[in-house]
Amino acid sequence: MATIRDVAKRAGVSTATVSHVINGTRPVAERTRAHVLQVMKELNFVPSAFGRGLRTNSLKTIGFIAADLTNPFFAQVFRGVEKKAREAHYTVIVSHSDENAEHEEEAIQNLVAKGVDGILLAPVRTDPQGAAFYSRIPVPLMTYDRHLTTGDIPSVVTNSQDAVREAISFFRERGHEHFALIAGKQGLSTTVERLQGFEQATESCAHWVFDGDSRYDGGVQAAHWLSELKTRPSVLMVGNNLMAMGLVVTLQTQYPALLASTVLIALDDEPWTTFVRPPLSVIVQPTHAIGVTAADLLLQRIHHHEVPLLTTLPCDFVARVDPVSYRHQLSAQSKIQHGLHEEGLEH
Amino acid sequence: MATIRDVAKRAGVSTATVSHVINGTRPVAERTRAHVLQVMKELNFVPSAFGRGLRTNSLKTIGFIAADLTNPFFAQVFRGVEKKAREAHYTVIVSHSDENAEHEEEAIQNLVAKGVDGILLAPVRTDPQGAAFYSRIPVPLMTYDRHLTTGDIPSVVTNSQDAVREAISFFRERGHEHFALIAGKQGLSTTVERLQGFEQATESCAHWVFDGDSRYDGGVQAAHWLSELKTRPSVLMVGNNLMAMGLVVTLQTQYPALLASTVLIALDDEPWTTFVRPPLSVIVQPTHAIGVTAADLLLQRIHHHEVPLLTTLPCDFVARVDPVSYRHQLSAQSKIQHGLHEEGLEH
DNA sequence: TTGTAGGCGTTATCAT
DNA sequence: ATGATAACGCCTACAA
Numbered sequence: 001m002a003t004i005r006d007v008a009k010r011a012g013v014s015t016a017t018v019s020h021v022i023n024g025t026r027p028v029a030e031r032t033r034a035h036v037l038q039v040m041k042e043l044n045f046v047p048s049a050f051g052r053g054l055r056t057n058s059l060k061t062i063g064f065i066a067a068d069l070t071n072p073f074f075a076q077v078f079r080g081v082e083k084k085a086r087e088a089h090y091t092v093i094v095s096h097s098d099e100n101a102e103h104e105e106e107a108i109q110n111l112v113a114k115g116v117d118g119i120l121l122a123p124v125r126t127d128p129q130g131a132a133f134y135s136r137i138p139v140p141l142m143t144y145d146r147h148l149t150t151g152d153i154p155s156v157v158t159n160s161q162d163a164v165r166e167a168i169s170f171f172r173e174r175g176h177e178h179f180a181l182i183a184g185k186q187g188l189s190t191t192v193e194r195l196q197g198f199e200q201a202t203e204s205c206a207h208w209v210f211d212g213d214s215r216y217d218g219g220v221q222a223a224h225w226l227s228e229l230k231t232r233p234s235v236l237m238v239g240n241n242l243m244a245m246g247l248v249v250t251l252q253t254q255y256p257a258l259l260a261s262t263v264l265i266a267l268d269d270e271p272w273t274t275f276v277r278p279p280l281s282v283i284v285q286p287t288h289a290i291g292v293t294a295a296d297l298l299l300q301r302i303h304h305h306e307v308p309l310l311t312t313l314p315c316d317f318v319a320r321v322d323p324v325s326y327r328h329q330l331s332a333q334s335k336i337q338h339g340l341h342e343e344g345l346e347h
Numbered sequence: 348m349a350t351i352r353d354v355a356k357r358a359g360v361s362t363a364t365v366s367h368v369i370n371g372t373r374p375v376a377e378r379t380r381a382h383v384l385q386v387m388k389e390l391n392f393v394p395s396a397f398g399r400g401l402r403t404n405s406l407k408t409i410g411f412i413a414a415d416l417t418n419p420f421f422a423q424v425f426r427g428v429e430k431k432a433r434e435a436h437y438t439v440i441v442s443h444s445d446e447n448a449e450h451e452e453e454a455i456q457n458l459v460a461k462g463v464d465g466i467l468l469a470p471v472r473t474d475p476q477g478a479a480f481y482s483r484i485p486v487p488l489m490t491y492d493r494h495l496t497t498g499d500i501p502s503v504v505t506n507s508q509d510a511v512r513e514a515i516s517f518f519r520e521r522g523h524e525h526f527a528l529i530a531g532k533q534g535l536s537t538t539v540e541r542l543q544g545f546e547q548a549t550e551s552c553a554h555w556v557f558d559g560d561s562r563y564d565g566g567v568q569a570a571h572w573l574s575e576l577k578t579r580p581s582v583l584m585v586g587n588n589l590m591a592m593g594l595v596v597t598l599q600t601q602y603p604a605l606l607a608s609t610v611l612i613a614l615d616d617e618p619w620t621t622f623v624r625p626p627l628s629v630i631v632q633p634t635h636a637i638g639v640t641a642a643d644l645l646l647q648r649i650h651h652h653e654v655p656l657l658t659t660l661p662c663d664f665v666a667r668v669d670p671v672s673y674r675h676q677l678s679a680q681s682k683i684q685h686g687l688h689e690e691g692l693e694h
Numbered sequence: 695t696t697g698t699a700g701g702c703g704t705t706a707t708c709a710t
Numbered sequence: 711a712t713g714a715t716a717a718c719g720c721c722t723a724c725a726a
Contacts, residue, residue, distance in 0.1 A: 001485070003703055014713045019705060029711060049462040050404070051703030053397035054718050059406075059461065061440070070426060075417045082443060091461055093408070094441045096429060114406065114438055115396040138348070245618055252622070271592055272619035275599070350719055361697045366721060373722095376695060398719030401702050 002043035004051075011039040022047055053115065061091045062298060063111035065121040067099045073241060073268050073287055074122070077144060080291020081120060088299055090117070099185070099214070101125050105133070112139060118298045122146055126187035140301040144294040146189045147310055154301070156294040156311045160190060160267070163283040163315035164197030164237060167265050170319055171235045176263070178206045180233035182222045182247065184240045185214035194239050208233060212243045219246025226262075227255050235263045241270060248276055269318065284316040308336040349390040351398075358386040369394055400462065407437045409645060410458035412468040414446045420588060420615050420634055421469070424491060427638020428467060435646055437464070446532070446561070448472050452480070459486060465645045469493055473534030487648040491641040493536045494657055501648070503641040503658045507537060507614070510630040510662040511544030511584060514612050517666055518582045523610070525553045527580035529569045529594065531587045532561035541586050555580060559590045566593025573609075574602050584612045595623055616665065631663040655683040 004022075008015045013032060020026045021036045028036075039045075053059045064081050066074035078094065085092050093116060095107035104124045111119055118140040125133065131151040134141060147155035168179055181198040184191035195209065210225050212218030222243065226232070238244040244266035251259035265281045266273055273280040290313060297307045318327050351369075355362045360379060367373045368383045375383075386392075400406045411428050413421035425441065432439050440463060442454035451471045458466055465487040472480065478498040481488060494502035515526055528545040531538035542556065557572050559565030569590065573583070585591040591613035598606035611627045613620055615634070620627040637660060644654045665674050 004705095005703075015704080016706080016714080017712060020712090023705085025705085027711070032711085046460055048401070048703050049460060050397055050400035050406070051718095052705075054395070054401050054702090054720085055704045055706085057397070057718080059397070061461070068426075069416060070419065070422045072417065072419075075422050078416055078441075079443070082441065086442075086457075091440050091442075091457060093438050094425075094429065095433075095438075096426070110433075110438060113393055113396060114408070248622070249618075270619075271596075272617075272622045275595070275619045275622045277624060351721095352719080362720080363697060363699095363722075364695090367696090370721085374695075379695085395719050398702095399721075401704090401719075402721045404702080 001048070002045040004045075004047065006043055007036065007039050007045050010043065011036045057115075058117050059091075059115055060089055061093060061114070061116050062295070062302075063093045063095065063107075063114075063116040063119040063121075065095050065097050065104065065107050065111075065119065067097050067122055067124075069094065069096065071242065072270055073145075073285070076287035077291040077294070080288040080293075081295040082291075083288075084292045084295035084299070090299070097121070097124050099124055101130075108137060112137065118142070118302045120144060120294050120298055123148060126189075140298060142294050142298045142301065142307075144290055149189065152309065154297060154307050154309050154311075156290055156297065156313065157189070158285045158290065158313050158315050160283060160285065160315055161193035161197035163317055164194045165201040167281065167283055167317045167319075168198060168201035168235070168237065170317065171263060172201065172205070174321075176235045178231065178233040179235045179237070180208040180210065180226070182210045182212045182218065182236070182238045182243055184212055184218075184243070186211070188214070191239060194237075198237060206231065206233070212239060214240050214243060216242045216246040219243035219248070220250045221246075223247050223250035223255065223258075226251075227258060232258075233262065235265065237265045239267065241266060241268045244280070245272070248272075248280070252276070274320070279320040281317070281319045281321075284318055286313045286315065289313055311336050348395070349392040351392075351394065354383065354386050354390055354392050357390065358383045404462075405464050406462055408440060408461070408463050409437055409642070409649075410440045410442065410454075410461075410463040410466040410468075412442050412444050412451065412454050412458075412466065414444050414469055414471075416441065416443065418589065419617055420492075420632070423634035424638040424641070427635040427640075428642040429638075430635075431639045431642035431646070437646070444468070444471050446471055448477075455484060459484065465489070465649045467491060467641050467645055470495060473536075487645060489641050489645045489648065489654075491637055496536065499656065501644060501654050501656050501658075503637055503644065503660065504536070505632045505637065505660050505662050507630060507632065507662055508540035508544035510664055511541045512548040514628065514630055514664045514666075515545060515548035515582070515584065517664065518610060519548065519552070521668075523582045525578065525580040525582070527555040527557065527573070527583045529557045529559045529566065529583070529585045529590050531559055531565075531590070533558070535561070538586060541584075545584060553578065553580070559586060561587050561590060563589045563593040566590035566595070567597045568593075570594050570597035570602065570605075573598075574605060579605075580609070582610045582612065586614065588613060588615045588617060591627070592619070595619075595627075599623070621667070626667040628664070628666045628668075631665055633660050633662065636660055658683050 004015050004018050008018045018036055021028050021033050049059055069075050082092050097104035101124050120142050122145040123143050128150055131148050134153055135151050141153050143153055143155040147157050179202045183195050210222045212222055238247055267283050269282045269284045273282050300307050316327055351362050351365050355365045365383055368375050368380050396406055416422050429439050444451035448471050467489050469492040470490050475497055478495045481500055482498050488500050490500055490502040494504050526549045530542050557569045559569055585594055613627045613629050616629045616631045620629050647654050663674055
């Protein structure tokens, strides 16, 4: 591998000039510039990322921590992240947390040790010590999907609370009177907010809540729970996509009558939700936009610009009421909050 | 950020000693060792990846290029890659090619510029110039999913050819006599081999082949093509998962009778294949193992060990014939070939 | 068992 | 408009 010195020598200039040609960081006579470029081609010169990193303390790399890329939600967010990063000539290192605090911590350590310029994560920890832990991380951080309720780490989330409320209302207006929610893992901001949305929309009518765990098994358990209720909900909202799968598989194989007689609402518009009979209604989160936005804001932070503490992106609601489907755009504007605690979490 | 020199000074030893403590690269008196470790904790010292990279010319990072991580096949392969990499204290940079040669080239350039130790890719180019291009890449390379038929770049693939043959045979033995294949993108080794498997199994009976493009649209077109055939296949094999989705969506909405009367066989066991009625039979590729194996072999190469030119992992075939499903393990052993061209591609 | 010092490839400060 | 040169943080002969 040729070095900047080889190029300089062969081109008959100093390393400084070569460097400035590479980075366009000070004027270079057009003639020399062309010549240097020419020599670089000849020698097949590629500037060493290590040398540069050592000098500038940046490899133009960010870390992305997903719970599980096999979950389409994270895969789609990642596509957005990678797109934005690539445009800014950044590169992305990916790790998994599997919703496990130790894995997450290890992943963060590794990323920091690799000298990433910043980290994007869907935080696993919800306790105050968690927030403190995140705050001590010595590189810029952004969370996506979930936000921390204490501390000053900025986040990009969706207004799924509004979406849940409006989805339930949609069916209330059409005569339904019994609703249930399969809630997600305790403590996650998404779980809390979706529960709030549900409570808001169902306050004056019959409703049940099942405490799930945000995993496939939670859905399986919920199906059994559902089958044992004396009075049954006619509309069932599932708080995340994995539980929705577990629920539907179990209903389909063990309680097909229940599946046929209940309106299901799931999160995220995955192909299978249209393949099931009856098809599921879905709340569609702007996954790609979450990734783009989160990456964008992280890069802002890396460049020492201020960013809002909370950025909220709008969801759509797609009601699939055979044989038609309606799509509702829930809010045209995304919302930005600069002070989480001052303004509160309610809208 | 504390440097190795800060630690050395504070601990009253030389930087050499600290370095050796960090890397265990020469004996250090237990007493000093403990003390140095202690000081490292105090100072919150993390060795700079840049300094180290510059010296050792390695950041312990590999590149992974997927066509699209949103496709569960790639997401699952990646999980395997990341697992293996993490165990070896490597880290993974992820890029997308979107089955596009220019994107792929750009991604490769970026990875090389970042100083990755090696690259894993599902190659897009199938022409001889492509093979030449890949050969010029100045870091160790491995392909997965597809292999190149010229050149000396090692690969990890599956025996989907055998799997296709056996899947078709399964239904032949049960009385079916008309078969069709929706083939994948021209030139890919997977397309060629699956076609061969199909031809082998159907040589003495009626069969059709539709040239697809390995994308969702190919499946949509195939559905229309199918509807216009005078004589219709009773068994339809789809050469990749995206086309299978396009096909099923189109059949379900536009030709439901066709969907009901045709046995469909798809690749990869995704949830939706069980949700459709009737459920699809599937050839299950060992996606996670592909990732683990590919990463393992790449690391071998990075450490200058010889690796086989072609490693073939076995698929399973799951026949879903309502109300039962049979799972066939197609071969207990994975196959390894050291010379692709000497031994040929047939088994 | 430990220390000294040179150099990896780049950028950036001073000179010229 | 260009050059000389000192860092950046680490590893590793070579010396002691």
